[in-house]
Amino acid sequence: GMTGKAAIIQPFLMATIMCFLMTALITLINLGFVSDYVFRWLKAFVIAWPPAVAAAFIAIPIAKRVTGHIVARLDSK
Numbered sequence: 001g002m003t004g005k006a007a008i009i010q011p012f013l014m015a016t017i018m019c020f021l022m023t024a025l026i027t028l029i030n031l032g033f034v035s036d037y038v039f040r041w042l043k044a045f046v047i048a049w050p051p052a053v054a055a056a057f058i059a060i061p062i063a064k065r066v067t068g069h070i071v072a073r074l075d076s077k
Contacts (some may be wrong), residue, residue, distance in 0.1 A: 019045060019052040054077035 023044040031040060 011060055012053055014060070015052040015056040016049065017058075019049050023048050 024041050027041040027044050
């Protein structure tokens with residue numbers, strides 16, 4: 001797995017990209033493209049980003065382990 005700086009940077013980048021896209025989409029779905037869309041989207045992003053980063057640090061190692069188990073089972077068949 002990743003170690004050192006990469007193990008810290010990767011979850012931040014993943015969370016940032018996912019949060020950026022998801023808050024943009026959900027804001028658009030909920031409000032439509034209103035005049036203050038960008039402001040509302042960025043507000044949602046700022047609120048959602050810290051928990052997204054925390055979730056990434058928790059989810060990435062779990063996802064790696066589960067992926068390893070799934071691949072091992074698939075390879076053993």
